[in-house]
Amino acid sequence: MPKEHPIFVRVTTLLLLLLAIGFAAEPRRVTVYAPQTNYQVDILVRDGVDYVGLTDLLEPLGRLESRIDGKKLILVFNGGAAEFQDGKRQYRTRSNNKLELGSNFLLVDGRGFIPAASLTQLLSSIAGQNSEFHAAARRLFVGSTQFHYSAELRHAPSRLVLSFPNPVNPSTLIERSRVRLFFHREPVVSNGDDNVSYGDPFLASTNFTEIPSGAEFIANILQPATVSVSDGGHTVTIAAVPPPAVATAAPVATAAATAQVANQARPTALAPRLRPFVILDAAHGGYETGAVLSPTLLEKNVNLALARRLQKELEARGIPVVLTRIADNLLTWDQRAVSANTSHASLYVALHSSGSGHGVRVYTSMVGTPQAGQSKRSFLPWEQAQAPYLEQSSMAAAALAAECTFSGLPVRSSAAPLRPLNSVTLAAIAVEIAPLGNSPDELGSAEYQQKIAAAVASGIATLRGKLEATQ
Amino acid sequence: MISRKLQYVVAALVLAILAMGFYLVHLKRKAESISAGPLTQALTAPVNGPAEQMTLYLANDEDNSLRPDTISSALPSDPGERGRLALHTLVTRYLQAGSPHPLGTGADVHDVYLLDPASAVVNLNAAFANTHRSGIEVEQLTVFSMVLTLKAQLPQLTRVRFLVDGKTRDTLAGHIDLTGWLDVPMVAEASKSLK
Numbered sequence: 225m226p227k228e229h230p231i232f233v234r235v236t237t238l239l240l241l242l243l244a245i246g247f248a249a250e251p252r253r254v255t256v257y258a259p260q261t262n263y264q265v266d267i268l269v270r271d272g273v274d275y276v277g278l279t280d281l282l283e284p285l286g287r288l289e290s291r292i293d294g295k296k297l298i299l300v301f302n303g304g305a306a307e308f309q310d311g312k313r314q315y316r317t318r319s320n321n322k323l324e325l326g327s328n329f330l331l332v333d334g335r336g337f338i339p340a341a342s343l344t345q346l347l348s349s350i351a352g353q354n355s356e357f358h359a360a361a362r363r364l365f366v367g368s369t370q371f372h373y374s375a376e377l378r379h380a381p382s383r384l385v386l387s388f389p390n391p392v393n394p395s396t397l398i399e400r401s402r403v404r405l406f407f408h409r410e411p412v413v414s415n416g417d418d419n420v421s422y423g424d425p426f427l428a429s430t431n432f433t434e435i436p437s438g439a440e441f442i443a444n445i446l447q448p449a450t451v452s453v454s455d456g457g458h459t460v461t462i463a464a465v466p467p468p469a470v471a472t473a474a475p476v477a478t479a480a481a482t483a484q485v486a487n488q489a490r491p492t493a494l495a496p497r498l499r500p501f502v503i504l505d506a507a508h509g510g511y512e513t514g515a516v517l518s519p520t521l522l523e524k525n526v527n528l529a530l531a532r533r534l535q536k537e538l539e540a541r542g543i544p545v546v547l548t549r550i551a552d553n554l555l556t557w558d559q560r561a562v563s564a565n566t567s568h569a570s571l572y573v574a575l576h577s578s579g580s581g582h583g584v585r586v587y588t589s590m591v592g593t594p595q596a597g598q599s600k601r602s603f604l605p606w607e608q609a610q611a612p613y614l615e616q617s618s619m620a621a622a623a624l625a626a627e628c629t630f631s632g633l634p635v636r637s638s639a640a641p642l643r644p645l646n647s648v649t650l651a652a653i654a655v656e657i658a659p660l661g662n663s664p665d666e667l668g669s670a671e672y673q674q675k676i677a678a679a680v681a682s683g684i685a686t687l688r689g690k691l692e693a694t695q
Numbered sequence: 696m697i698s699r700k701l702q703y704v705v706a707a708l709v710l711a712i713l714a715m716g717f718y719l720v721h722l723k724r725k726a727e728s729i730s731a732g733p734l735t736q737a738l739t740a741p742v743n744g745p746a747e748q749m750t751l752y753l754a755n756d757e758d759n760s761l762r763p764d765t766i767s768s769a770l771p772s773d774p775g776e777r778g779r780l781a782l783h784t785l786v787t788r789y790l791q792a793g794s795p796h797p798l799g800t801g802a803d804v805h806d807v808y809l810l811d812p813a814s815a816v817v818n819l820n821a822a823f824a825n826t827h828r829s830g831i832e833v834e835q836l837t838v839f840s841m842v843l844t845l846k847a848q849l850p851q852l853t854r855v856r857f858l859v860d861g862k863t864r865d866t867l868a869g870h871i872d873l874t875g876w877l878d879v880p881m882v883a884e885a886s887k888s889l890k
Binding site for chain 2: 435457465507512514515523552576578579580581585587590592607637638639640641642645646654
């Protein structure tokens with residue numbers, strides 16, 4: 225046999241490796257931190273250049289309208305405007321300034337894409353919005369949202385105190401020789417001193433790096449440590465765990481003294497998180513597009529845009545909100561239900577859109593009413609978990625329908641066999657919007673979405689006291 | 696150097712793979728043309744016997760309604776066949792030009808099986824689901840109209856399940872859940888808002 229056989233093994237191994245890398249690679253996204261919201265935008269790679277969809281980028285930041293005219297895309301955003309041409313670097317703003325992107329503008333499937341490296345220039349030239357883009361970590365800070373931290377090593381007991389001007393709630397990973405804090409939602413940036421050596425018996429050094437979709441702070445420790453968040457999220461303390469006390473024949477302590485000692489020994493409890501009242505679920509996503517409303521309008525995109533508008537409307541009313549998805553990614557029904565059930569929210573709202581019919585439809589689950597003795601604490605099959613919450617869901621549906629009627633929107637309420645409503649263990653409804661007229665394009669209209677978002681948000685606002693009282 | 700014998704073997708394998716690929720595509724196209732070709736409209740099975748009343752619940756997209764429509768037809772005595780005929784007739788109405796609730800070309804009901812007098816399994820063809828318009832309401836109208844039409848023919852019915860080409864399908868067209876049994880009284884109650 226020829227001795228070159230190993231070449232086949234090498235080629236096969238290489239192919240398998242490439243496949244593995246391809247499957248394991250996470251989707252590349254730009255994380256946008258804006259004063260009103262944080263979100264992620266998928267990156268499209270063309271000819272080695274990272275591109276970002278204009279609609280995905282700008283829609284959450286303000287009023288956006290766009291129109292395609294042949295190979296041109298005309299964009300109106302927050303009072304500014306720009307005209308782009310497919311395959312050209314140059315674009316024109318409302319004041320007739322001719323500017324150049326870092327690479328050619330792209331029109332793909334009716335959507336405009338600009339190079340990620342030109343994001344700050346674009347925001348500045350169209351809307352006069354200052355921003356900062358950290359290319360390596362793919363983080364975009366709009367309107368000076370980024371903030372720095374300060375670190376101070378204190379003694380007796382040894383602890384590193386990190387102070388932040390805005391509240392933070394990092395994910396924490398405590399390993400044998402280091403503590404890692406991940407800032408996924410907070411726009412924390414370097415304080416100019418990323419690598420610090422302390423040479424302390426507790427703390428050797430610290431390191432701060434921006435990573436894709438966040439930032440990471442690492443404390444290299446020499447003793448076991450705990451992490452606590454205090455001061456309403458403004459302070460994170462990494463403290464050395466005190467060595468276990470040596471048992472001695474201590475005098476009998478009073479109950480008060482015992483409690484005091486116990487409190488000192490226990491690490492500071494995590495500050496309570498702001499509990500969301502509503503979890504908004506923009507249905508579909510990724511390759512699962514939902515209804516094709518028109519050649520340029522997909523249900524998944526309308527649902528997400530509506531979710532973002534509704535989020536703004538709710539937050540303007542002081543109602544905390546979380547979204548199950550903030551980008552064009554697919555979640556399974558079970559993932560959506562689990563997100564809802566672990567969110568500690570009071571109301572789950574799935575958002576859909578359809579080109580058929582007119583106005584707004586509000587749906588509750590078609591799960592059976594709870595049987596005698598069945599309560600929220602009962603052990604129920606996953607597909608019937610909604611049953612004890614059906615009364616609250618019906619109340620929510622009625623409130624939303626009433627508010628839509630009040631706003632002059634045609635509305636209808638009904639029960640339907642819909643997933644994941646059956647598996648949600650809180651008040652759960654689905655809202656489907658349809659055009660008022662006969663053109664599905666109306667669903668993409670900012671005015672129409674805004675009108676619906678305002679009506680639904682008002683309906684949810686009326687529910688707040690009622691739903692929280694029943695929990 | 697790779698031996699000549701090995702090169703021949705690899706080349707033969709590549710050719711075989713390509714040939715099999717082309718043959719697979721050919722078979723797939725042939726199967727599609729057979730299943731989708733002639734069935735542009737559901738056919739009603741011919742039945743002999745005295746005419747009886749048959750109630751169809753017809754959906755209307757314009758006003759989101761479900762309205763009963765009674766027609767006279769010869770009906771088979773077998774409950775499963777009776778249900779199948781009713782659904783065939785319903786689908787035929789939806790496939791007619793100018794239907795207020797159009798279904799896609801080739802939509803049809805393969806069979807209706809009765810597991811017991813209270814439980815029916817409706818087996819739709821693939822075209823029914825694949826060409827159905829996507830949306831909660833439009834899917835709900837289709838499913839509810841079929842369940843109520845079936846119930847009108849089979850009064851003892853309490854639950855219905857839908858299969859597509861004999862298999863469980865997650866949703867009809869992305870929204871209405873087809874993975875479990877539909878409770879007929881619940882459907883009847885929910886459909887009150889559609890009248």
